Amino acid sequence: MRFLKKPASVKGTLLALLLPAGIGLMGVAWLVHGLLLDRMSREFVESRLKDEVAFLEHQIRDANGEVDTLQTGDYFQDVFHHAFAIHTPEQTIISPDTWEPLLTPLIENEEDGTVRVEDAETTDTPLDILAYRKSFQVGETPIVVIVSEDLGALKRSQAALHAWTAVVSVLLIMLLVAVLWFGITMSMRPVVTLKAALKRLQDGEISRINVQSPEEFHPLVLQLNQLLDSLDQRLERSRDALANLSHSVKTPIAAVRQILEDDTRPLDTNLRRQMVERLSDIDRQLEAEMRRSRFAGPQIGKSAYPIKQARDLLWMLGRLYPEKSFELSSSLPEDSRWPIEEHDLNEVLGNLLDNAGKWSSRCVELSVEQGSGFKRIVVADDGPGVNHKDLASLGQRGLRLDEQTPGHGLGLAIVRDIVTRYEGKISFSTKSCSGLRVFIEFSK
Amino acid sequence: MRLLLVEDDRLLAEGLVRQLGKAGFSVDTTPSAREAVVLGEQEDYRAVVLDLGLPDGNGLDVLRKWRTNHVSCPVLILTARGDWQDKVNGLKAGADDYLAKPFQTEELIARLNALVRRSEGRVHAQVKAGRFELDENRQSLKMDDGVEHTLTGTEFRLLRCLMSRPGHVFSKEQLMEQLYNLNDSPSENVIEAYIRRLRKLVGSETISTRRGQGYIFNAIP
Numbered sequence: 001m002r003f004l005k006k007p008a009s010v011k012g013t014l015l016a017l018l019l020p021a022g023i024g025l026m027g028v029a030w031l032v033h034g035l036l037l038d039r040m041s042r043e044f045v046e047s048r049l050k051d052e053v054a055f056l057e058h059q060i061r062d063a064n065g066e067v068d069t070l071q072t073g074d075y076f077q078d079v080f081h082h083a084f085a086i087h088t089p090e091q092t093i094i095s096p097d098t099w100e101p102l103l104t105p106l107i108e109n110e111e112d113g114t115v116r117v118e119d120a121e122t123t124d125t126p127l128d129i130l131a132y133r134k135s136f137q138v139g140e141t142p143i144v145v146i147v148s149e150d151l152g153a154l155k156r157s158q159a160a161l162h163a164w165t166a167v168v169s170v171l172l173i174m175l176l177v178a179v180l181w182f183g184i185t186m187s188m189r190p191v192v193t194l195k196a197a198l199k200r201l202q203d204g205e206i207s208r209i210n211v212q213s214p215e216e217f218h219p220l221v222l223q224l225n226q227l228l229d230s231l232d233q234r235l236e237r238s239r240d241a242l243a244n245l246s247h248s249v250k251t252p253i254a255a256v257r258q259i260l261e262d263d264t265r266p267l268d269t270n271l272r273r274q275m276v277e278r279l280s281d282i283d284r285q286l287e288a289e290m291r292r293s294r295f296a297g298p299q300i301g302k303s304a305y306p307i308k309q310a311r312d313l314l315w316m317l318g319r320l321y322p323e324k325s326f327e328l329s330s331s332l333p334e335d336s337r338w339p340i341e342e343h344d345l346n347e348v349l350g351n352l353l354d355n356a357g358k359w360s361s362r363c364v365e366l367s368v369e370q371g372s373g374f375k376r377i378v379v380a381d382d383g384p385g386v387n388h389k390d391l392a393s394l395g396q397r398g399l400r401l402d403e404q405t406p407g408h409g410l411g412l413a414i415v416r417d418i419v420t421r422y423e424g425k426i427s428f429s430t431k432s433c434s435g436l437r438v439f440i441e442f443s444k
Numbered sequence: 445m446r447l448l449l450v451e452d453d454r455l456l457a458e459g460l461v462r463q464l465g466k467a468g469f470s471v472d473t474t475p476s477a478r479e480a481v482v483l484g485e486q487e488d489y490r491a492v493v494l495d496l497g498l499p500d501g502n503g504l505d506v507l508r509k510w511r512t513n514h515v516s517c518p519v520l521i522l523t524a525r526g527d528w529q530d531k532v533n534g535l536k537a538g539a540d541d542y543l544a545k546p547f548q549t550e551e552l553i554a555r556l557n558a559l560v561r562r563s564e565g566r567v568h569a570q571v572k573a574g575r576f577e578l579d580e581n582r583q584s585l586k587m588d589d590g591v592e593h594t595l596t597g598t599e600f601r602l603l604r605c606l607m608s609r610p611g612h613v614f615s616k617e618q619l620m621e622q623l624y625n626l627n628d629s630p631s632e633n634v635i636e637a638y639i640r641r642l643r644k645l646v647g648s649e650t651i652s653t654r655r656g657q658g659y660i661f662n663a664i665p
Binding site: 279290291294315316319320325327346350 | 532535536541542562582583596597644
């Protein structure tokens with residue numbers, strides 16, 4: 001089986017499996033055919049010999065034991081094509097004469113029934129014969145009748161028949177190969193069309209694969225098209241982002257450059273402040289667009305370790321805010337995986353924890369849980385919280401609730417974007433004494 | 445206060461030297477990673493500002509070299525990449541704080557002062573028990589095979605308490621006092637949950653339960 005382990009091609013594997021199996025089966029059928037043919041012909045010859053003996057007996061009884069009156073000579077041989085011997089106490093008739101050395105021992109044998117003589121040590125006689133001996137009495141005369149047939153001739157014709165069967169078998173095998181080849185080629189045709197479609201896709205002749213594919217290939221084609229969709233979306237998004245970015249970045253650059261190139265204009269405090277503002281704008285835009293374009297969204301084959309990542313982030317924030325405590329509450333095992341791209345999950349956890357760290361007075365708690373059909377992240381801090389009327393607008397683009405402590409602004413907007421992309425839910429709640437609680441649930 | 449500034453952008457470095465000088469630091473500056481390694485090991489700086497993208501090497505490698513050679517002055521890393529994983533990696537390599545470019549000089553100076561203050565107050569101590577070493581500065585647990593595990597605040601406090609006296613039975617009430625200032629209404633379940641988590645890290649045979657009495661840290665060599 002080892003040579004089947006790594007199939008080079010489906011076609012090759014199918015042929016390698018089906019062809020030997022077909023040939024083997026055909027061979028077995030041929031052998032069985034030979035055995036059956038042998039047995040059948042022997043039974044047939046035996047019954048015929050019996051019939052002939054019965055016929056001879058009948059003739060002899062009709063002639064009242066007068067063997068001489070029987071039409072002998074070549075008559076029986078002509079009728080039956082067999083050799084025979086009739087023995088009475090007076091005389092013995094053996095026809096043809098050449099069989100005499102073979103049949104004489106049988107007459108003397110005094111044993112009725114079928115006898116097979118092989119490798120007889122006589123000349124001019126067949127080597128292998130089948131004979132039927134019967135003794136009976138007509139009146140007072142005991143008579144022995146033997147009819148025999150040359151099995152060699154029979155075997156020769158049998159062998160010829162068997163050889164013909166072999167020829168037919170070989171022809172059938174060739175037909176089988178042709179049918180197999182045809183069948184495999186037919187059933188592999190969708191793959192070939194798919195291959196052609198992919199080639200055309202690569203060459204840009206078509207934009208989506210639209211092939212009449214058999215049921216087994218539907219998921220494949222669907223996945224491929226989804227992959228293409230997501231590629232298109234990504235390209236479109238990054239183009240949009242770049243267009244937005246260049247629009248909002250080039251203008252301030254032009255303004256700053258214009259001021260710097262004009263060496264007659266003195267750089268007073270007001271002008272400096274304005275230039276710094278322009279540069280800050282550029283930085284903000286860049287940062288926002290870059291972070292937005294960096295996250296991946298749901299992807300096949302990507303997963304994250306929520307507990308490991310949460311631990312690292314909590315530890316890092318604990319080092320950055322040594323006077324605050326960052327705690328993890330989770331019953332998940334250390335190596336559990338979530339189907340979220342690693343960087344995306346880091347961005348969600350990092351932004352939420354960073355915000356909470358900035359606003360909390362002493363303690364931030366992250367809870368990561370997982371149940372049947374949901375995955376939940378809750379980040380709670382003990383800071384001042386957010387006004388109830390502002391809760392709904394948290395994380396909306398462009399909104400910044402507080403200018404002093406940078407936070408609850410861009411970070412939450414990114415979190416909201418990512419959660420939406422993963423078809424999750426995000427909600428905020430606040431209590432008078434417990435600060436802000438961010439609640440995220442992914443259903444997948 | 446002597447400060448080392450490792451930054452390859454000359455314009456930025458010059459500006460920072462001026463501003464940091466005004467803030468009371470005497471600044472040495474170098475644009476190369478190779479020189480930074482040597483300077484950090486030879487001179488006695490109170491703080492280091494380290495840019496990660498250097499022309500002749502990665503700032504993180506410089507930092508790792510310093511830390512393996514026991515250069516323990518606080519390091520603030522400057523990075524243009526705002527990736528969370530980068531920040532985690534920076535701190536894991538031994539940095540004490542990070543600042544994303546572009547930054548305001550006031551913020552850099554405030555952070556540096558905070559770092560210096562923190563470093564003066566810190567106790568350079570490692571708690572060792574059995575196969576484990578608890579790093580108080582880095583709030584992390586080092587195994588004898590060199591693997592470092594990061595700990596949250598409560599996990600660290602609890603483990604430090606247990607490891608401070610191996611073989612001693614700590615009752616739940618005693619341990620709760622360690623966490624009391626963190627959770628306003630702690631229940632005994634909290635302790636059990638933290639012990640469970642710590643056992644996942646150090647192995648269940650290391651922290652054993654004495655029924656009705658409390659928990660023991662076993663210093664198994």
